[in-house]
Amino acid sequence: MANSISEILGSAAAIAKGMSVTLKEMMSPTVTEDYPDAPAKFQERYRGVHVLQRDEAGLEKCVACFLCAAACPSNCIYIEADENTEKKRISGGERYASVYNIDYSRCIFCGFCVEACPTDAITHGHQFEIASYNTSTLIYRKEQMLVNIAPNVKAPALPVETTGGH
Amino acid sequence: MALVNVTINGVQVQAENGALLIEVAKQNGIEIPAFCYYEGMSLQAACRMCLVEVEKAPKLMAGCTLPVAEGMVVRTESEPVVKARKTTLEFLLSNHPLDCPVCDKGGECELQDMTFKYGVGESRFTEIKQHVPEKQWSPVVFYDAPRCILCYRCVRVCNEGMGVGALGVSYRGVNAEIIPSNGDHLECDECGSCIDICPVGSLTSGIYRYKTRPWEMEHVGTVCTHCSNGCKTTLGVRNNEIVRGNNRDKSGINGEFLCVKGRYAFDFTQHPERLQTPLIRNAAGELEEASWSRALKLVAEKFKALAGPDFGVIGSTRTTNEENYLLQKFARTALGTASIDHHRTGDVVTLIDSLSGKTGQLATAEDLYTSKAVLVVASDLSQQQPLLANKIRANVRHHKAAVYTVTPGPVREDKIARKAIRIAEADSLAGVEQLREALSKEAELVIIYGDAIQGEKVRQLVAFGESLGIPVKYVALVDYANSRGALDMGLLPDLGPGYHATAPGRSLQQMLDDPKLAALWVVGSNPLKGGKSLASTNAFVVVQDLFLTETAQRADVVLPAASAYEKNGTVTNVCGQVQRLKKGIETVGSKADLAIIGLLARGMGVNLGKVDADAIFAEIAASVPGYNQLPMPVILTGGAVQTHPVNGGVPPSSVPGIIASARDTLFTTGSLTRYSKILNEVLEKPGALYS
Ligand code: SF4
Ligand code: SF4
Ligand code: SF4
Ligand code: SF4
Ligand code: SF4
Ligand code: FES
Numbered sequence: 001m002a003n004s005i006s007e008i009l010g011s012a013a014a015i016a017k018g019m020s021v022t023l024k025e026m027m028s029p030t031v032t033e034d035y036p037d038a039p040a041k042f043q044e045r046y047r048g049v050h051v052l053q054r055d056e057a058g059l060e061k062c063v064a065c066f067l068c069a070a071a072c073p074s075n076c077i078y079i080e081a082d083e084n085t086e087k088k089r090i091s092g093g094e095r096y097a098s099v100y101n102i103d104y105s106r107c108i109f110c111g112f113c114v115e116a117c118p119t120d121a122i123t124h125g126h127q128f129e130i131a132s133y134n135t136s137t138l139i140y141r142k143e144q145m146l147v148n149i150a151p152n153v154k155a156p157a158l159p160v161e162t163t164g165g166h
Numbered sequence: 167m168a169l170v171n172v173t174i175n176g177v178q179v180q181a182e183n184g185a186l187l188i189e190v191a192k193q194n195g196i197e198i199p200a201f202c203y204y205e206g207m208s209l210q211a212a213c214r215m216c217l218v219e220v221e222k223a224p225k226l227m228a229g230c231t232l233p234v235a236e237g238m239v240v241r242t243e244s245e246p247v248v249k250a251r252k253t254t255l256e257f258l259l260s261n262h263p264l265d266c267p268v269c270d271k272g273g274e275c276e277l278q279d280m281t282f283k284y285g286v287g288e289s290r291f292t293e294i295k296q297h298v299p300e301k302q303w304s305p306v307v308f309y310d311a312p313r314c315i316l317c318y319r320c321v322r323v324c325n326e327g328m329g330v331g332a333l334g335v336s337y338r339g340v341n342a343e344i345i346p347s348n349g350d351h352l353e354c355d356e357c358g359s360c361i362d363i364c365p366v367g368s369l370t371s372g373i374y375r376y377k378t379r380p381w382e383m384e385h386v387g388t389v390c391t392h393c394s395n396g397c398k399t400t401l402g403v404r405n406n407e408i409v410r411g412n413n414r415d416k417s418g419i420n421g422e423f424l425c426v427k428g429r430y431a432f433d434f435t436q437h438p439e440r441l442q443t444p445l446i447r448n449a450a451g452e453l454e455e456a457s458w459s460r461a462l463k464l465v466a467e468k469f470k471a472l473a474g475p476d477f478g479v480i481g482s483t484r485t486t487n488e489e490n491y492l493l494q495k496f497a498r499t500a501l502g503t504a505s506i507d508h509h510r511t512g513d514v515v516t517l518i519d520s521l522s523g524k525t526g527q528l529a530t531a532e533d534l535y536t537s538k539a540v541l542v543v544a545s546d547l548s549q550q551q552p553l554l555a556n557k558i559r560a561n562v563r564h565h566k567a568a569v570y571t572v573t574p575g576p577v578r579e580d581k582i583a584r585k586a587i588r589i590a591e592a593d594s595l596a597g598v599e600q601l602r603e604a605l606s607k608e609a610e611l612v613i614i615y616g617d618a619i620q621g622e623k624v625r626q627l628v629a630f631g632e633s634l635g636i637p638v639k640y641v642a643l644v645d646y647a648n649s650r651g652a653l654d655m656g657l658l659p660d661l662g663p664g665y666h667a668t669a670p671g672r673s674l675q676q677m678l679d680d681p682k683l684a685a686l687w688v689v690g691s692n693p694l695k696g697g698k699s700l701a702s703t704n705a706f707v708v709v710q711d712l713f714l715t716e717t718a719q720r721a722d723v724v725l726p727a728a729s730a731y732e733k734n735g736t737v738t739n740v741c742g743q744v745q746r747l748k749k750g751i752e753t754v755g756s757k758a759d760l761a762i763i764g765l766l767a768r769g770m771g772v773n774l775g776k777v778d779a780d781a782i783f784a785e786i787a788a789s790v791p792g793y794n795q796l797p798m799p800v801i802l803t804g805g806a807v808q809t810h811p812v813n814g815g816v817p818p819s820s821v822p823g824i825i826a827s828a829r830d831t832l833f834t835t836g837s838l839t840r841y842s843k844i845l846n847e848v849l850e851k852p853g854a855l856y857s
Pocket of ligand 6: 199200201202203210211212213214215216217228229230231
């Protein structure tokens with residue numbers, strides 16, 4: 001008899017212990033994402049589709065130094081450079097990227113390009129929904145990655161001669 | 167010279183007494199970093215990067231100017247030396263902008279490399295950097311003063327290497343900068359040597375400016391297609407576009423030298439007027455675009471119908487040896503004509519005949535650098551033969567060579583000449599005779615002569631040379647990239663490959679003047695330039711060219727051809743040195759002349775064997791004297807080998823032909839250069855010869 005009583009008590013204790021975990025977890029906040037019913041949430045440093053940044057004057061930060069392309073292990077960045085002129089000033093430096101493509105069918109989101117950029121022009125954004133049935137749509141052009149000019153900035157606004165000591 | 171024992175970093179080495187320490191160290195695998203020291207240039211000792219510790223010397227010494235002596239003990243990596251280098255770099259960078267991301271030199275910059283290897287990585291200077299706006303000195307030369315480290319390399323290469331002296335230094339201290347010849351702009355050879363030699367991105371090239379970065383390009387070593395000198399040029403290719411030319415690896419017969427054409431005038435390949443599709447003259451008498459298959463079919467049919475002795479063939483001075491060989495073979499066999507010629511620009515044939523039975527008397531480009539004496543007859547070398555002129559200048563600088571000139575007007579070589587004779591071209595030989603006494607005292611001599619010396623005069627000149635009683639070598643000057651190859655391959659009305667007699671046909675002028683000519687096939691040449699016309703109004707004319715030249719405008723069918731930068735093959739320079747062309751870019755729409763000849767042969771049902779550059783070269787090597795013993799590995803790896811096409815007499819010619827140089831200047835070489843945007847921009851003064 002004594003045996004069966006202790007067995008019941010033991011089982012009850014085990015259930016109580018298990019239920020206490022369940023109850024505790026029920027009370028704590030949810031971590032599961034409700035994606036796609038609700039928008040996904042990200043850590044700040046999540047590495048999604050790249051964003052090409054502008055400076056305070058609204059000019060493109062990229063000076064077409066090709067260092068991101070050189071750092072890229074999957075060789076998916078393609079750049080064509082051109083010279084800023086008095087009439088047409090695109091970036092803050094002497095040179096700008098007239099073409100800047102990233103091939104997302106090859107990008108492994110390693111972040112090396114961001115690391116390599118001397119002007120902080122290329123950063124990772126949080127966009128990740130880029131799946132496609134057609135790989136040719138995975139080649140993103142500069143225009144698709146460039147941030148919009150902030151509404152309060154009138155660009156381009158820098159004087160043509162850059163000043164020294166930068 | 168006596169050998170001395172020197173200890174560098176604990177290792178005992180032997181060196182020639184008085185040799186420069188920096189060179190001795192280099193020969194023994196020890197790097198002494200340097201900016202202003204440059205092999206082949208005068209010493210400057212301006213940068214202090216090469217400081218080393220020498221035992222018993224009170225202070226660190228500049229390794230670039232220090233001659234070694236017996237028992238010298240040197241340390242190149244000791245603590246004071248390492249510290250001195252760090253300080254030197256810190257000073258050099260004190261006003262240097264942080265421009266690397268946009269600087270055209272980035273990635274191949276000596277200052278970057280040195281800072282990476284020897285620098286501190288931090289600067290104690292916090293002062294605002296002094297900025298000076300960049301200046302454009304000419305269409306091809308830009309100068310950014312803050313990046314300049316004042317090493318004087320550019321000043322020296324322009325003065326000593328080019329003999330131009332267009333650059334100097336002005337102002338002092340932090341304001342010191344390089345100043346161009348005309349105050350705010352350059353009037354010079356526009357050779358770009360200064361840009362090339364600049365260790366930093368201070369001097370940059372107008373054509374390569376901000377286009378790409380060094381590691382993004384493919385570097386294709388080929389041969390310049392402009393003049394006859396045959397400089398090696400390394401084309402920087404990106405996206406099937408040539409973006410720069412230089413020869414930093416010093417390969418080839420030219421070392422680092424390139425003139426304005428070799429360095430910049432590759433842009434004709436991208437010219438908007440470049441032909442990209444065949445043209446056929448339609449019923450209305452206008453040239454109309456057509457497909458390759460239609461054009462080839464038409465030409466093959468016509469060729470088949472018109473083949474025979476009245477068929478004229480004019481070959482090119484720019485196409486490869488393989489193409490020239492195949493062209494004359496096709497013409498002499500399948501087309502059954504002996505009327506084959508090209509634009510002859512120098513009398514090589516008589517020279518070879520005059521030297522029959524002798525060996526080793528044709529000079530190479532290298533001979534102009536090593537020979538103890540050089541005689542220039544009737545040529546403005548610096549304008550017409552830039553590399554040969556450069557070799558002579560280097561010879562004077564390094565070996566104190568004796569230079570003699572016999573020219574109708576002033577030439578740059580006068581400045582370095584022992585004796586300069588001013589005499590009309592027609593009387594050149596009398597001028598040469600005046601030098602007899604001086605020349606016979608020289609130990610050896612190279613005689614180079616222009617087109618004013620031809621026929622009998624060549625024989626007289628050679629007789630003069632042989633009577634001096636010293637070893638004499640000769641160069642018969644010609645104009646274009648493969649002028650010599652056209653002769654060697656038998657694009658002549660009475661001589662086949664290797665100067666063998668063949669049945670005589672018409673010369674170029676006779677073809678143009680003959681009203682009975684049934685057909686004319688012009689491959690890469692422009693015989694109707696300057697308003698000339700074809701006497702035979704009914705002749706069926708086919709032209710292969712890059713552009714719609716005067717001759718192409720007269721053609722019934724125009725076939726767009728590839729340039730030398732777009733094909734493989736070999737060319738032979740003015741000194742008979744064979745070098746290999748390497749395809750830099752693919753063509754759009756046009757085809758290599760070799761392929762066109764092959765397709766026409768196929769259209770006519772003629773079997774020419776395998777039509778590719780290597781196979782044809784093998785055929786040349788098997789059958790053309792002088793080309794049969796060329797060491798192929800040397801050529802295939804980008805070297806130059808001299809040919810001696812015949813060593814017997816050349817049969818006398820029965821066909822009167824014209825030999826006339828086009829008298830091009832430094833900024834022009836035939837029709838190609840008309841289509842170079844950059845050359846037309848730098849044409850500050852047309853640069854008349856002998857002025
Ligand atoms: S994230 Fe990595 S793979 Fe993607 S573009 Fe940048 S460097 Fe290339
Ligand atoms: S010269 Fe060299 S170190 Fe100076 S900005 Fe250009 S790449 Fe950088
Ligand atoms: S381009 Fe040539 S000639 Fe002109 S300044 Fe430079 S080195 Fe001298
Ligand atoms: S421009 Fe270049 S080569 Fe000339 S002194 Fe300055 S750093 Fe030296
Ligand atoms: S010297 Fe002649 S071969 Fe050399 S770069 Fe100039 S044009 Fe070309
Ligand atoms: S290399 Fe010796 S001082 Fe410049």
